[in-house]
Amino acid sequence: MKAEAQLLKGHLDTLLLATLEAGPLHGYAVMEALRQAGGSRFDLPTGTIYPALRRLEAAGLLDGNWSVVGGRKRRTYALTAAGCHKLSGDRAAWRDFATTVTSILQARPCPAT
Amino acid sequence: MKAEAQLLKGHLDTLLLATLEAGPLHGYAVMEALRQAGGSRFDLPTGTIYPALRRLEAAGLLDGNWSVVGGRKRRTYALTAAGCHKLSGDRAAWRDFATTVTSILQARPCPAT
DNA sequence: ACTCATCAGTAGGTTAGCTAGCTATCGGCT
DNA sequence: AGCCGATAGCTAGCTAACCTACTGATGAGT
Numbered sequence: 001m002k003a004e005a006q007l008l009k010g011h012l013d014t015l016l017l018a019t020l021e022a023g024p025l026h027g028y029a030v031m032e033a034l035r036q037a038g039g040s041r042f043d044l045p046t047g048t049i050y051p052a053l054r055r056l057e058a059a060g061l062l063d064g065n066w067s068v069v070g071g072r073k074r075r076t077y078a079l080t081a082a083g084c085h086k087l088s089g090d091r092a093a094w095r096d097f098a099t100t101v102t103s104i105l106q107a108r109p110c111p112a113t
Numbered sequence: 114m115k116a117e118a119q120l121l122k123g124h125l126d127t128l129l130l131a132t133l134e135a136g137p138l139h140g141y142a143v144m145e146a147l148r149q150a151g152g153s154r155f156d157l158p159t160g161t162i163y164p165a166l167r168r169l170e171a172a173g174l175l176d177g178n179w180s181v182v183g184g185r186k187r188r189t190y191a192l193t194a195a196g197c198h199k200l201s202g203d204r205a206a207w208r209d210f211a212t213t214v215t216s217i218l219q220a221r222p223c224p225a226t
Numbered sequence: 227a228c229t230c231a232t233c234a235g236t237a238g239g240t241t242a243g244c245t246a247g248c249t250a251t252c253g254g255c256t
Numbered sequence: 257a258g259c260c261g262a263t264a265g266c267t268a269g270c271t272a273a274c275c276t277a278c279t280g281a282t283g284a285g286t
Contacts, residue, residue: 009122098211104150
């Protein structure tokens with residue numbers, strides 16, 4: 001599939017990578033960080049986050065490791081070098097995409113219907 | 114489904130509405146206008162455009178009418194009042210979404226792995 | 227006559243996010 | 257001790273939407 005196609009729906013992956021850029025986090029923490037960063041706009045359910053993280057891990061963009069904190073198992077994800085590289089590209093792609101969409105959406109006076 | 118969910122993948126509808134805000138166009142022209150506006154970033158196939166336009170028409174956001182130009186049948190779509198209203202909301206939603214994503218994607222110095 | 231661009235549409239597949247459900251641990255409460 | 261809510265992780269299956277690939281028609285150019 002074309003890379004542009006991903007842009008139409010694949011923003012989540014980029015956001016996850018960006019969230020993990022600041023440092024490794026486990027799934028639940030990623031979820032909360034995103035919710036906080038997005039001001040409830042990105043209040044994503046676990047069914048969205050966990051598969052996405054696994055997807056990114058499978059793609060080699062994240063490195064997931066089990067750890068036990070207080071007897072509770074946690075899978076902590078860290079950005080890999082490939083993930084960091086991907087993020088740079090995604091960032092540029094997002095800027096490009098956002099700029100284009102914004103310019104197309106420039107408000108024109110809506111003519112009376 | 115939540116409205117926010119649409120934002121993750123439903124940008125196309127908004128772009129189509131915005132393209133038609135300047136004036137009624139037929140499907141093929143919409144495709145070209147979008148391609149031109151997007152500088153090849155939105156080089157969408159007919160299989161994407163036509164169903165989308167029909168979807169928007171079914172939703173009452175567009176008004177489609179057959180016309181014959183040079184013996185060729187054309188379906189010309191015009192923005193309805195509802196579509197115009199929807200576009201205003203989408204525009205605000207996009208600004209909101211774009212701002213949030215951009216802020217999350219703020220480039221931090223990628224620490225050495 | 228043949229080819230190409232224009233114009234419209236559909237069928238079917240893939241992806242990804244969502245809903246809904248599950249397991250398990252810890253801490254606080256009764 | 258037993259229960260419940262919050263934390264933490266995972267999966268199955270649905271749906272929406274976008275894409276690929278196709279059909280079919282007309283008109284213009286060669």
